[in-house]
Amino acid sequence: MAGSTLSNRSRLRLRRTPPALFWPLAVAAALAFASVGAAWAAGYDDEPGGLTASSSTLARVRAVYERAHAHDYTRAATVLEDWRIFQDGTVGSYKVNRIGRDVRETTTLGPLTYERGVLHGVHWEQNRNGITFTYPGVHEAREAISEHAFRDPTDERDVRLIGDSTQSGAYVVEVNPPAGRREWLFIDRHTGFVLRKEWISRRRRYIASYDDYRLVEGVGEPSRVHTTDSLGNEREQILVSRSFDITPDQRDIDIPASRRFVEFPERQPSVQLPVRFVDGLATVRVIVGHAAYDFLLDSGAAGIVVDPALVEQQGLERYGQRVGVTLGTFPEGTTIVPQITVGGLRMRNVVSRVVAIPFHLDERTHVMGLLGFDFFADTVVHLNYEKNLAEVLPPERFRPPADAPAVAIGLDDKTPTVRLHAGAANGRVVLDTGANRSVFETAFAERAEFAPTHVTSTMRVRGIGGVANAESARISALELGGLWERDVVADVSSADLGTDDVDGVLGSDLLRGYELWFDYRTAAVYVRKAKR
Numbered sequence: 001m002a003g004s005t006l007s008n009r010s011r012l013r014l015r016r017t018p019p020a021l022f023w024p025l026a027v028a029a030a031l032a033f034a035s036v037g038a039a040w041a042a043g044y045d046d047e048p049g050g051l052t053a054s055s056s057t058l059a060r061v062r063a064v065y066e067r068a069h070a071h072d073y074t075r076a077a078t079v080l081e082d083w084r085i086f087q088d089g090t091v092g093s094y095k096v097n098r099i100g101r102d103v104r105e106t107t108t109l110g111p112l113t114y115e116r117g118v119l120h121g122v123h124w125e126q127n128r129n130g131i132t133f134t135y136p137g138v139h140e141a142r143e144a145i146s147e148h149a150f151r152d153p154t155d156e157r158d159v160r161l162i163g164d165s166t167q168s169g170a171y172v173v174e175v176n177p178p179a180g181r182r183e184w185l186f187i188d189r190h191t192g193f194v195l196r197k198e199w200i201s202r203r204r205r206y207i208a209s210y211d212d213y214r215l216v217e218g219v220g221e222p223s224r225v226h227t228t229d230s231l232g233n234e235r236e237q238i239l240v241s242r243s244f245d246i247t248p249d250q251r252d253i254d255i256p257a258s259r260r261f262v263e264f265p266e267r268q269p270s271v272q273l274p275v276r277f278v279d280g281l282a283t284v285r286v287i288v289g290h291a292a293y294d295f296l297l298d299s300g301a302a303g304i305v306v307d308p309a310l311v312e313q314q315g316l317e318r319y320g321q322r323v324g325v326t327l328g329t330f331p332e333g334t335t336i337v338p339q340i341t342v343g344g345l346r347m348r349n350v351v352s353r354v355v356a357i358p359f360h361l362d363e364r365t366h367v368m369g370l371l372g373f374d375f376f377a378d379t380v381v382h383l384n385y386e387k388n389l390a391e392v393l394p395p396e397r398f399r400p401p402a403d404a405p406a407v408a409i410g411l412d413d414k415t416p417t418v419r420l421h422a423g424a425a426n427g428r429v430v431l432d433t434g435a436n437r438s439v440f441e442t443a444f445a446e447r448a449e450f451a452p453t454h455v456t457s458t459m460r461v462r463g464i465g466g467v468a469n470a471e472s473a474r475i476s477a478l479e480l481g482g483l484w485e486r487d488v489v490a491d492v493s494s495a496d497l498g499t500d501d502v503d504g505v506l507g508s509d510l511l512r513g514y515e516l517w518f519d520y521r522t523a524a525v526y527v528r529k530a531k532r
Contacts, residue, residue: 298434301372328466
């Protein structure tokens, strides 16, 4: 794993839930003014309850753990695991191929399959529409920092023994390094195996339990993993088989080729989308079946999203059910849309998330879907707000303008995240074409010295699932890709903006000052000042 000391062996033992269980939907998708509020549940970051004072020490607990993890696989072989999983009310399979530090995981639930892995330190994923992409591994790096802190015998500042769990027969250790993930490990007092792990992410608490450990060539591995989050989402994995292939095949862990998802008309170098800009948002007319709908062109959405009303009108089948969250909680499922047409573009058998979309931009615009990650990932999207232009190009034909510098983007959450300088600090923000307001988290605004000193007015921003309070702030300078804006106004909020490890969302109120080319193939967005 790039930039990580967390080995595949320890990753398996502290096995975290595969990310598909807890997808973020969109980063504050289509932020807009609203008049109602939403509240978050308290106590998600409390210490585990029911603990008693421990008579042991942190050093002894670490020693018990290290004795249990003293061995690694020594044979030059591919480790093959086959699991049966239960998730979102659906039964499926989870397969793992591992050679050394390289790993490939395949999850199948009903008719849907997705893969992810690490190859030579590069994190990759192939989503349910067959689109393959790489990403920096920001969240994995935080996990690795916590792992390193726990296993560092000299670190007693960020790691502490907080008690014993009589019910589990375990020592309970809290790990909370500054740049890591806050978590609690329940370590069996006798075997040293991790029986339970609790951690905090996106203001939610996750709990994973590991049991039925078996020794495989001297290495203890769990054969049953059960994970839940504080919203009630649940996943259970039961091992079917674990074996070794002594003739390793590189194809077992290779990155799969990406599917051509968006079909372009022949001999057409670009396609101008049928777009209207309403309240700062690019609203695109799409055809599903024999009906036309309004979709947002939304880089802040982690996939293609459709409203339940569209699913009902088109008579589509739904798969699975879970609870999602951005500014509030909401039910979501999955469907497969046979065909979506946008201008001259065509997408077939589109795996889409089914979520109620609450945005009515004006009397004639009722948003019924979001063209998110999958659309952006298989095209180059060109936006010019000043000219009311939205066009797409085949990635292989795109040549960036010479006067448009490249800004690196990370796609860890299937949204384009960039480094931005605002006020007195650098931050990590999402370029969100589906938001008409730019919002920074309060903690970042304070660090960057532009947090509101006195509240003159409180606004509400609306996102999928709810609304949140925000206050206006003036930023002396903002820099993106070497291009500076002076004396800009943005919103500041303490709300969860829908994903972890970001400091804010850059919406169309500020993006309209730039001309943008989103090129996920090269992990870059090309920007230049808009000509006014």
